Amino acid sequence: MTTTTSLPERAGRRCQNVVNPLHSTVYFSPDLAAEFAALGVEDPGAAYFVGRAAAMGAVGPGTVTATFYNFKHDLIARHIPQIWSVASPEQVLAARLRAADSTLRRLLGDATVESPEMAEAARLALRATEACTRHARPLFAAHADLPVPDAPHLAYWHAATLLREHRGDGHLVALLDAGLDGLEALVTHTASDRGAERSWVLATRGWTLEEWQAAEEGLRERGLLDAAGGLTEAGDKLRADLEDTTDRLDRAPYEHLGAADVARLTELATGFTQAAVAAGAFPKELFGKR
Template identity: 40%
Template sequence: MIARRLYDLLEPICLVTYFEDECNEELAALGHRTYWDGYFASRAGALGRVPAEVVHAAFYSFADGEAARHIPSAWETIPPEASVAARERGSAASLRRILGDELAGSPGLERAADLTTKAAFGAPTAGRVMYAGMRTLPVPGDPVARLWHSATVLREHRGDGHVAALVGAGVGGTEAHILSALDLGIYPAESFGRVHHLPKARLAAVMAGLRERGLVDADGRLTDAGRETKRRVEVLTDELAAPPYRALSPAELDELIAGLEPITARLVAASR
């Protein structure tokens, strides 16, 4: 499916925000005290000064109370728009460093940025809270920044669809992390980095609920029903992520894939 292929190509562009130093350094320079202060402030900043309850609903996968530890306090002295701008600056700087001058300044990257932007603004916003929020932000003129920005717009579009798929399947946010961890071969699932910090009683309750529904077995491993639930969620996520790419012709899709492949290959190689 084209949405899955583009996800695989665009995701490494988005991930520099979270795994490279420049974005964290930009956010720390603003005055954010911790990684998570900067994360919540800069990602949720596209929504404006909304309450923690709204951020929690939009982000979905975080445990109860996690958003409230950072929102709105992270915005009390640092305006949301400043955090949003810092995230963009840092992410673009990471891309330029990793890609190098030749690839970052190439016509192929600029064309990929143009086509990614066309796709990113080619779908309806109805029912897509984070996608709609990202679309209100200015589109950068610089091709590297524009590529990151538009890839991130598409990531939020896909994320909104993923949340809808999870809700439809009756899978909660923490449950989704557990199923993903097991699907990746992480065992015990409670050791997964996105949930290991949660209270043991909370994790035990989540695991008990998954057992009662037959999604994990007595040893805490995926059952056939659990694997099928995960598969259905991913298939629906791909289907819901497809609309933006309908804005591109078949020739443009081929051109975008060809343009992104060397960019993604460089980013993946640098992350190893």
């Protein structure tokens, strides 16, 4: 795809930062838990793994660990692949889409879901995905093989999923190149004040407090964390460089969309995401340091 126009600095990142949350609402939704429980998936710890991994098919724990990056493998292996004998990937994907429908209607209201603005956002986001690439992006590539839903709000949710996974796959490349393993990535993100609280991360990612503290010590030895657990100047630079590298690897969809339409998608997505957050879409532990 050719670049349609140059973008303001970090315009793609700003757009992604407000598009992505609307996709993520489903993983915190009681609607998804209810849909999965009806399939026999009742452990809340399994919901995120199966919901996000199902696009890849009935994969094993190694594939999920590799593509999710910051979860402890032992936690994943407690659920995968056993869960596929309870619910097939096809059943999981259908349940996830139903949950996305009910979640967005509950958080945003039918008027917003069925509005011209939602249809416009879907068109813009889907057009951005035309420039996404599959190579070395397993989660994006798997989701790109799924059909685009007909309803505009679900088409927008699907496009948000594609944009999220495209950026996320690139971010893992950046983390690997920076020499951060999954736990170190979590520790530095939390230390940046932009990550979730440590207690929430430990409860959901499978790591122990002792493992977290050992990772902190290793990062201190590398000069990335200070004695209080905050980022040093070198640590700040590493996190900034990570995001810049991720931006570079993720620039194609936003360059393809063009500056004016990126700005418009950002405007629309900001309104949707702010409404979802105000409606209680996310746990408060997601926002704040240790």
